[in-house]
Amino acid sequence: MSSMTRLETFVNLGYTHDPFKKPVRFETGDMVRCRRILTMAVNSRAMVSIVGERGCGKTEAVDSALKGMSVPMQIIRVQRDAQEKLTIDDIKTALITGLSEEDVRRGGIASHAQLRRVLGASATQKTAQGSEHQIVVVIEEAQRIHSNTLRSLKTLREIEWCGQRELCTIVLVAQSDPMNRAGVSEVRLRSDLVRMQGLSANEAAHYVREIIGTHFDDAAVETLAELSAARNYLELQALCINLLNIALADGREQVSVEDVRAIATPAAQPVPRAAARTKPAAPAPATSALKSVLERRTATAAPTDGRAEAC
Ligand SMILES: Nc1ncnc2c1ncn2[C@@H]1O[C@H](COP(=O)(O)OP(=O)(O)OP(=O)(O)O)[C@@H](O)[C@H]1O
Numbered sequence: 106m107s108s109m110t111r112l113e114t115f116v117n118l119g120y121t122h123d124p125f126k127k128p129v130r131f132e133t134g135d136m137v138r139c140r141r142i143l144t145m146a147v148n149s150r151a152m153v154s155i156v157g158e159r160g161c162g163k164t165e166a167v168d169s170a171l172k173g174m175s176v177p178m179q180i181i182r183v184q185r186d187a188q189e190k191l192t193i194d195d196i197k198t199a200l201i202t203g204l205s206e207e208d209v210r211r212g213g214i215a216s217h218a219q220l221r222r223v224l225g226a227s228a229t230q231k232t233a234q235g236s237e238h239q240i241v242v243v244i245e246e247a248q249r250i251h252s253n254t255l256r257s258l259k260t261l262r263e264i265e266w267c268g269q270r271e272l273c274t275i276v277l278v279a280q281s282d283p284m285n286r287a288g289v290s291e292v293r294l295r296s297d298l299v300r301m302q303g304l305s306a307n308e309a310a311h312y313v314r315e316i317i318g319t320h321f322d323d324a325a326v327e328t329l330a331e332l333s334a335a336r337n338y339l340e341l342q343a344l345c346i347n348l349l350n351i352a353l354a355d356g357r358e359q360v361s362v363e364d365v366r367a368i369a370t371p372a373a374q375p376v377p378r379a380a381a382r383t384k385p386a387a388p389a390p391a392t393s394a395l396k397s398v399l400e401r402r403t404a405t406a407a408p409t410d411g412r413a414e415a416c
């Protein structure tokens with residue numbers, strides 16, 4: 106296996122920038138679902154967790170959904186260097202400083218009264234057209250938040266101003282369900298959960314073709330897109346780079362379907378073409394997962410969106 110780094114691989118292919126860092130967002134099923142549910146959550150001032158494995162596109166989907174909403178909105182992001190240490194006071198501070206120019210008052214009662222006034226005034230503002238001003242609190246890495254902080258979110262939502270409660274929307278973004286633990290049932294029962302499905306095979310194939318398609322032949326893209334690692338952007342990127350390394354080490358700038366089959370078989374190392382020419386190699390044994398994919402492809406020409414294999 107080549108020891109080339111990600112950036113070295115792209116330099117060797119003639120790129121001046123990492124092509125996976127292009128500022129383009131693909132419209133996937135997850136993005137559409139996330140947008141619809143977050144729109145509903147914001148309009149209803151609900152609490153919702155967006156859950157999916159590392160690198161499946163949660164942050165991108167939440168950012169894109171919130172930026173695309175036409176309602177007047179203020180997004181308050183709450184993040185600490187260590188999310189385990191995030192407390193309800195950090196969330197209150199983020200709200201007060203994000204929604205006003207005021208310094209946070211000292212003392213529990215004073216700061217609570219200040220939060221109530223600042224949050225209440227902001228949440229009850231209306232535009233000239235009568236639309237309500239929405240406040241959306243986004244908490245990333247929420248799987249790491251302490252149960253006490255999660256439980257306190259209930260108190261935050263119970264703050265009342267001019268007869269109104271639930272003055273803001275809370276979006277928890279997490280790699281695993283933050284509510285799936287003991288002692289948080291009172292918040293779990295008041296919140297909703299969206300589980301990201303990851304990329305479908307069609308979406309993964311589209312992503313590879315659009316970003317780096319000139320370096321993959323068609324069959325390679327199709328086969329790659331069916332692998333379980335292709336359900337996740339970051340794993341798919343790593344897989345593509347690994348395959349490009351293998352092709353480059355063999356003197357090629359294009360990945361073939363054989364390269365993909367070889368990499369899908371952990372026991373089999375890719376056979377360089379030069380060696381293969383002198384001593385024809387037996388076809389690499391496919392893993393059972395890959396075999397079933399290949400068998401399915403020959404058995405039916407109908408496209409599959411790979412959702413059944415989603416994480
Ligand atoms: N819709 C999209 N279009 C194009 N690229 C995307 C899209 N969504 C995600 N990506 C790519 O995948 C990478 C990881 O996405 P993102 O940071 O949203 O994942 P995540 O699920 O929030 O991961 P983590 O759990 O580690 O925070 C992004 O940096 C980007 O390169």
Ligand SMILES: [Mg+2]
Nearest residue numbers: 163164165245
């Ligand atoms: Mg993220």
